[in-house]
Amino acid sequence: MYYVGICPQCEEGLLGIRVCDDQTVVLCDECDALWLSPPEKDAPPATLRADPPCPSCGDPLWGEQAHWADRKQVESVGWWSHIAGEAGNRDESGGTRTPDRIRPLADSSDLESTESAE
Template sequence: MTPHYSIDYCPRCGAGLLGIRICGLGTDEPHGLVVCDECESIWLEPDVTTPHQYPDASDARCPKCSDPLWGPQSRWATSADLVQLGWQDRVDPQLNGEPDDHIA
């Protein structure tokens, strides 16, 4: 699945988009992640100069809450999610995917 909002191309694999995900939906502590849609590198901040990590490829988990990276508590961020995270200024508009009204 393609991210709705991305900050850049992945500096690790050079092919993926660094999509913004929100995780912890339905909890008191929703949090943002930056995830490459190709190699699954994860950044905890919308800044690729910060350290990144690779999840276990067979059982990818969120580094913050340890729930499944692709689980139901997580999704590619919507525009409202970006505002909640305070990351709306980090998006590169040229990399935007589908508009919000196409989110399933």
Template sequence: MISPSDTPLPATYYIGFCRQCGTGPLGLRTCGDCGNVLVVCDECDSAWVDGEVDQLPATTGVTTLPCPHCQSDVFEEPGHWSTPEELLYCQWLNDSIGRGDVTVHTSLTPPPEDDSVV
């Protein structure tokens, strides 16, 4: 019999922690309808359309989370946590990394000890 601990979870990618709620990791999630990568707080569901997470979020979810680009619910299929391939082609993310604004972490490895709230 397979238990949940026997089945590895896929990595989720995040860029820090939420200033809105103070605790949630800022995950990278892909809208299943328009394909845009969003920054989504895994705790309070605040969402940003790019890496400017020091600004107010574009939307905050209650029971659904509408994509700021196309209004589809990014928590419903086919929305999903972003894959490495999707992140590779995400222009705003690559620009933010190039400027040193964000660093992408994975849920499979802990962040550096000096990683602070974004």
């Protein structure tokens, strides 16, 4: 799951990019706070309720028709510059994330310098 930051509402969940139909949203994987685009600092969510519906089709954003965006989908809506990192999905229990399940994206210049050092 690509995420844009930590949720300002619950301060625990990650703000992941979720896709349903043709709609792409930012959704907290913990408290279900929803933004229609990557939130600016202190921007309130568009909605804050359990199992929020897709703004486009009305189906639940946690339904089978929705999924976490892949890189191509994030890039196609122009949000790649907002991505803070990539995380594994939580298991069904919603358990805590371990540090190995949250990792910032490597800066491409870091990758180039590592490759040239080898």
